Amino acid sequence: MSLLDLRDLSVSLHGTPLLSEVNLTLNQGEIFGLVGESGSGKSLTALALMGLLPEGATGTGSARFDGQDLLALKEPALCQIRGKRIAMIFQEPMTALNPLMTIGDQVAETLRVHGRVSRAEARATARARLDRVGLSAPRFPLSLYPHELSGGQRQRVAIALAIALRPALLIADEPTTALDVTTQAQILDLLRGLVEEERMSLLLITHDLAVIANLAGRTAVMKSGRIVEQGPTETLFRNRTHPYTRALFAASTHQPAPGPRRGTLRGEYLHQKETEPASFWQKYSPPTAPDSRPPAPENTLLTVTHAERSYRLPRPSAFAAHPLLRAVDDVSFSIFAGESLGLVGESGCGKSTLTRAILGLETLQGGAITLNGAPVSRAMPAPLRAQVQVVFQDPYGSFNPRHRIDRLIAEPFHLTGLPADWPERVAEALREVGLSPDDRHKYIHEFSGGQRQRIAIARALIIRPALIVLDEAVSALDVRVRAQVLDLLAQLRESHDLAYLFISHDLSVVRAITSRVLVMQAGKIVEEGASEDVFAAPRHPYTATLVAATPQIPPDWMAARLEGETHAT
Amino acid sequence: MRPALALGAVLSATALAAALVSLIWTPYDITTLTIAQKLQPPSAAHWFGTDHFGRDIAAMLMTGARTSLSVALVAVGIGAGLGVPLGLTAAARRDNWLDELIMRGNDLVFAFPSLVIAILITAVFGPSALNAIIAIGIFNIPVFARVTRAGALSLWTLDYIRAAQVAGKGAARISVEHILPNIANLLIVQGTIQFSLGILAEAGLSYVGLGAQPPTPSWGRMLAEAQTMVTLAPHVALFPGLAIVATVLGLNLLGDGLRDALDPRLRRRG
Numbered sequence: 001m002s003l004l005d006l007r008d009l010s011v012s013l014h015g016t017p018l019l020s021e022v023n024l025t026l027n028q029g030e031i032f033g034l035v036g037e038s039g040s041g042k043s044l045t046a047l048a049l050m051g052l053l054p055e056g057a058t059g060t061g062s063a064r065f066d067g068q069d070l071l072a073l074k075e076p077a078l079c080q081i082r083g084k085r086i087a088m089i090f091q092e093p094m095t096a097l098n099p100l101m102t103i104g105d106q107v108a109e110t111l112r113v114h115g116r117v118s119r120a121e122a123r124a125t126a127r128a129r130l131d132r133v134g135l136s137a138p139r140f141p142l143s144l145y146p147h148e149l150s151g152g153q154r155q156r157v158a159i160a161l162a163i164a165l166r167p168a169l170l171i172a173d174e175p176t177t178a179l180d181v182t183t184q185a186q187i188l189d190l191l192r193g194l195v196e197e198e199r200m201s202l203l204l205i206t207h208d209l210a211v212i213a214n215l216a217g218r219t220a221v222m223k224s225g226r227i228v229e230q231g232p233t234e235t236l237f238r239n240r241t242h243p244y245t246r247a248l249f250a251a252s253t254h255q256p257a258p259g260p261r262r263g264t265l266r267g268e269y270l271h272q273k274e275t276e277p278a279s280f281w282q283k284y285s286p287p288t289a290p291d292s293r294p295p296a297p298e299n300t301l302l303t304v305t306h307a308e309r310s311y312r313l314p315r316p317s318a319f320a321a322h323p324l325l326r327a328v329d330d331v332s333f334s335i336f337a338g339e340s341l342g343l344v345g346e347s348g349c350g351k352s353t354l355t356r357a358i359l360g361l362e363t364l365q366g367g368a369i370t371l372n373g374a375p376v377s378r379a380m381p382a383p384l385r386a387q388v389q390v391v392f393q394d395p396y397g398s399f400n401p402r403h404r405i406d407r408l409i410a411e412p413f414h415l416t417g418l419p420a421d422w423p424e425r426v427a428e429a430l431r432e433v434g435l436s437p438d439d440r441h442k443y444i445h446e447f448s449g450g451q452r453q454r455i456a457i458a459r460a461l462i463i464r465p466a467l468i469v470l471d472e473a474v475s476a477l478d479v480r481v482r483a484q485v486l487d488l489l490a491q492l493r494e495s496h497d498l499a500y501l502f503i504s505h506d507l508s509v510v511r512a513i514t515s516r517v518l519v520m521q522a523g524k525i526v527e528e529g530a531s532e533d534v535f536a537a538p539r540h541p542y543t544a545t546l547v548a549a550t551p552q553i554p555p556d557w558m559a560a561r562l563e564g565e566t567h568a569t
Numbered sequence: 570m571r572p573a574l575a576l577g578a579v580l581s582a583t584a585l586a587a588a589l590v591s592l593i594w595t596p597y598d599i600t601t602l603t604i605a606q607k608l609q610p611p612s613a614a615h616w617f618g619t620d621h622f623g624r625d626i627a628a629m630l631m632t633g634a635r636t637s638l639s640v641a642l643v644a645v646g647i648g649a650g651l652g653v654p655l656g657l658t659a660a661a662r663r664d665n666w667l668d669e670l671i672m673r674g675n676d677l678v679f680a681f682p683s684l685v686i687a688i689l690i691t692a693v694f695g696p697s698a699l700n701a702i703i704a705i706g707i708f709n710i711p712v713f714a715r716v717t718r719a720g721a722l723s724l725w726t727l728d729y730i731r732a733a734q735v736a737g738k739g740a741a742r743i744s745v746e747h748i749l750p751n752i753a754n755l756l757i758v759q760g761t762i763q764f765s766l767g768i769l770a771e772a773g774l775s776y777v778g779l780g781a782q783p784p785t786p787s788w789g790r791m792l793a794e795a796q797t798m799v800t801l802a803p804h805v806a807l808f809p810g811l812a813i814v815a816t817v818l819g820l821n822l823l824g825d826g827l828r829d830a831l832d833p834r835l836r837r838r839g
Contacts, residue, residue: 385735385737
């Protein structure tokens, strides 16, 4: 008998259907992957069966867990199941733990809530569970607070909390999305090991097809609150029966090609919701080799020479000297005009500090940065500053919510003086990024994440800079929207002769959009070379670790139908 | 139209209108004492009754509105007018000596019991409504500076502030253009709180004889004077109390309504 059996599970909020007729079964000891884009209802499915639906939402159908219908249970009965029989791990390890409680107390609390155990027993079990997730004594005593741990370590604590009572079902909602690739690989290994050893079932919710491919035995693909396709992972990945599944796959392995420019960028407005498959099909172009123009040294745009920046850390004890953190440690490289350069590294490697220095927002302590021969500094003159613009990661924090779109996009004109025809220039910039000129009177909250990144690109483009720094610019987007934005970036680079500094932790994206790449570790550039070469045959051990840790869909799973897909477009 | 905003506007406007009308007309002369009429309950002749000197409470409330509203408003104005720029400066120059200087200066003012300093000020410069305003206003400065700085600090880490820096905008310009509009909701709420505290502080100063001087009435002093007669004639305390409650409530609703109306995210799509 299956452990979890969802039959026609539907959820509606004030009459609006959010989930429609979700059917799936989960056997004991099985890893089941639930994949889909944001808003597809995959998290809501998990919340529905935990009985944690948002206010006003009602569920119908049945969710049988171990013979009991979870939807029919009252709150006290659900409390007995939640945390004890079904446990959950969330995406954000920074907020999933209580910052004022030690990790030992947090794990022990779960034990004491659900069973009559003494404090000493609870702490002993907590110790054992923390050991199991790789946080062993004496390096990780129970008395540590969450802020003393890294993101990956916190996620381990969250997992220890979840498995404290050996639940039958573990639900992991994007458990590794906020983590670096090497940490992600470790956490996924841990989850896989737990399922095998403890005969737990794992419902793995993610947007990342490669993670699913490596972990889940069976997979369901969700779209707009429905499961569009489900089956054994390998069969599903090889066949890709449903057009939506095909679209997802094509987008996740997408290679943006500058190629012949599409009508949409020649001034026509493509009025389509970004989540509609049609826009993807129209804009999708078959994979071609990325731009392989050799860098031309005479066209050097930006040069970084021996850049250094350290931060003083707090004293470890009252009379010790401040230890120094070398965020950027003797970094030298160049960006050539019209080039797309990648910068890869994990969080804390110093890429943010380097970015701020290149943008002229941070003072270096050693070395220099020059742009077209002139020094970059916090006090650089406006015409020089106007040659570099930036697109940030977070589509929600990048705009002042109180200004209209035209004012937001026109902000960089502060550097050049507001031209008389600025409304027309704003309209043109909106057209260039595939939005309507009529959008300029709206506010930012009226746009989706992908549209906001387009607006951010329009803001960067409006004063025609020579270099755009793309700081994790597509990391927060769904795969299909990401593919569109990457296409747009590739086309704009061609049409406007832009240089990109593309900063990301996602190797596949960097590989797709850059011709040359720098790998940064602990403040130093450890490897530099053509993107294809670096990722195909890494020379530095750190690059090799990164490449190895990046989850990949087995290539032969993908090969089968690629031809058919090309025809479909 | 939002009902809360409308109610807030009506209550605040009533208080303001009462204060303005009292400049040219009140139902009775509040400087004439008619001891024979003292402590009368509300009636057709005296809607809100009379106090222990036989003065009409409605007329007293109208005249008192002038003192209470102007003291509280000007004190909030002084606090916000100096505190907000100080807070913005401190946030813009965070981790810098200027930030330290401003915030430690604020701590210094904050450390003194406000009423004691107010008594000191009025003792040196003589008791009057104006000195009460200055004293209360000075103690509003650190409150606004702290709220402003805290709100601004969290905004300074956002990407749109960095985008503005990349667009070459300086700290002052960013503070006015991006920071201030986005902490306006905090300041409006703090403003209404400080306003109600201002009315009460003025009452406290008047109670010890250092605020508005007799015969100028204020709501706070009316309340204070009615203390001893609450069991005898509850209406004498009730109406000034209700006036304070209604005005503070009105201003709070008005503040909340304005905050929502100014935020494009909460505005209905037109």
